[in-house]
Amino acid sequence: MLARYSRPEMAKIWTDESKYGAWLKVEIAVTNAWAKLGVVPQEDAEKIAKNASFTAERVAEMEEVTHHDVVAFTRTVSESLGEEKKWVHYGLTSTDVVDTAQGYLLKQADQILRQDLEELKETIKQMALKYKNTVMIGRTHGVQAEPMTFGLKMCRWYTEIQRDIERFEHATAGVECGEISGAVGTYANVPPEVEKSVTEELGLNRQPVTSQVLPRDLHAEYIATLGLIATSLEEFATEIRGLQRSEIHEVEEHFNPGQKGSSAMPHKRNPIGSENICGMARVLRGNIVTAYENVALWHERDISHSSAERVILPDSTIGLDYMLHRFNKILSSLDVFPETMKENMNKTYGLIYSQRLLLKLINTGMSREKAYDMVQKLTAKSWNEHVQFRELVDQSEIADILPKAEIDDAFDYSYHLRHLDEIYRQVGIE
DSSP, X not given: OOGGGOOHHHHHHTSHHHHHHHHHHHHHHHHHHHHHTTSSOHHHHHHHHHHOOOOHHHHHHHHHHHSOHHHHHHHHHXXXXXXXXXXXXXXXXXXXXXXXXXXXXXXXXXXXXXXXXXXXXXXXXXHHHHTTTOEEEEEETTEEEEEEEHHHHHHHHHHHHHHHHHHHHHHHHHHSBOOOOOTTSSOSSSOHHHHHHHHHHHTOBOOSOOSSSOOTHHHHHHHHHHHHHHHHHHXXXXXXXXXXXXXXXXXXXXXXXXXXXXXXXXXXXXXXHHHHHHHHHHHHHHHHHHHHHTSOOXXXXXXXXXXXXXXXXXXXHHHHHHHHHHHHHHHHTOEEOHHHHHHHHTTTTTGGGHHHHHHHHHXXXXXXXXXXXXXXXXXXXXXXXXXXXXXXXXTSTHHHHSOHHHHHHHTOGGGXXXXXXXXXXXXXXX
């Protein structure tokens, strides 16, 4: 991932030094497991744990010769050891180390993403509480529909983030796994006890059966979940972009002193952060295709997935971490304009109350068809001639059918907000 879209803590997980460090942890854990079984002398296991080391530079030099990164790594580690080096990688195949270490690295990345998600969830919750009664117009098809509140919009986002977190927890359990099962997954040269010991030491899960690799449907689900979280952020960011349009201007990304919106037009204040989120979501969704294509490998294993995962796993975790952090910052500093929200409700001449009026006519015993046609005729005249809908209603036969108090009630936006408390309870925000 480009440095521009990387945060240091997450990016550090995916460096060569971190990767080789995880490989070494696996190798040491395996040696410890063999020592518990009495295969490796305890003294040798302790020497390996204490003295085994590497440099990424030396691994790179060795790989120029071996053209095999794991062999280059194990030989580099062996250079730091004495006779006990014979136990390094004992009974293992490359993917035993690589997949287990990858699960270990993903567990670290997931912890950062988990914290990001919880922080964003809390920000959305606070926005929901703050703007619970901030009335605004709800829109369908981009057109004004009926009154709602900005807090209610936040409630919907809150429940979506909750679902994202639930999906995330399920998916992470699948990739935070280790496997030490040998060349084709039979445990022929390394018994299940070693795998159990290693995964326990590293805090990883196990799969009931593997081949030489962990099943890649697990990783496909994981990348798809990250892509879906990114898509949620895109949905939220798209809403901010829409509401920041000059013709609406109900919210605005906070514009700092000295910030510039355009190299040409000094007046511009653009929703660049939200646009950035939308662009990054496209990248993460693109990685889903690669992850799905990684599932089908030849027989017990090939490495067609390996090169792709070197790109999509770091890029997806780093990218989503950046997106979550940036969107949380956008939302927590968002400028919200309640008065503009109220003003915008009046831009359609009161037509937003047409359904309420329709229902009141039906309640008098009038057929739905007759009531609908009666109201729609007036809404068309109001919109076409830029006349207040209420004025036309008062001058129509509706005024003879409904008492003034009933018509007043039909044009009261508070009616539309009467279930807010119940919705908030359902959402779990009190």
